[in-house]
Amino acid sequence: MGTRGPKSKFIDIACPNVLCSDYGITDMGNIAGNGTYETQNEKVRKFICRTCGKSFNSRSGTVFYDLRTKKDTFILALKMVLSDIPLRKISYILDVKLDTVRDWLLRAANHSEKVNDIFLKDLQISKVELDELWTFVKKNQFREWQTLRKNGGYG
Numbered sequence: 001m002g003t004r005g006p007k008s009k010f011i012d013i014a015c016p017n018v019l020c021s022d023y024g025i026t027d028m029g030n031i032a033g034n035g036t037y038e039t040q041n042e043k044v045r046k047f048i049c050r051t052c053g054k055s056f057n058s059r060s061g062t063v064f065y066d067l068r069t070k071k072d073t074f075i076l077a078l079k080m081v082l083s084d085i086p087l088r089k090i091s092y093i094l095d096v097k098l099d100t101v102r103d104w105l106l107r108a109a110n111h112s113e114k115v116n117d118i119f120l121k122d123l124q125i126s127k128v129e130l131d132e133l134w135t136f137v138k139k140n141q142f143r144e145w146q147t148l149r150k151n152g153g154y155g
Helices: 071-082 087-094 098-110 112-122 127-137 140-150
Strands: 031-038 043-049 055-057
Touching: 071 087, 071 098, 087 098
Parallel strands: none
Antiparallel strands: 031 043, 043 055
């Protein structure tokens, strides 16, 4: 038994703190459960690293981290982009703001490798369709919108 109770059972979880000496290393016994909390989508598990004291959750570092919308709605929006549905129509159909849809695309672009894994594994979407999505996201129009938004000139 350690100083804070029994040895951790979370052998497949690693500390996400880059300053931690156990950063990215699994099966060190340094990760302990720290409760759960309920979101619209699911229960999210909280953890604490016994080495550095950093708290994090099961969504840390994922495309779903701090997502305040239902996971299914987020994934549906990305599927609709793949189907060449304009962003304004997506926002109308899903009853969300256009900026929200654009934020989702930016979030997906920032986690493109992980999103690819989700789409290819769970949703049976082809690699060609994913390439179309990332081509769309990288278009100048999207970059211009992002710049305008950051500078406060949009909306």
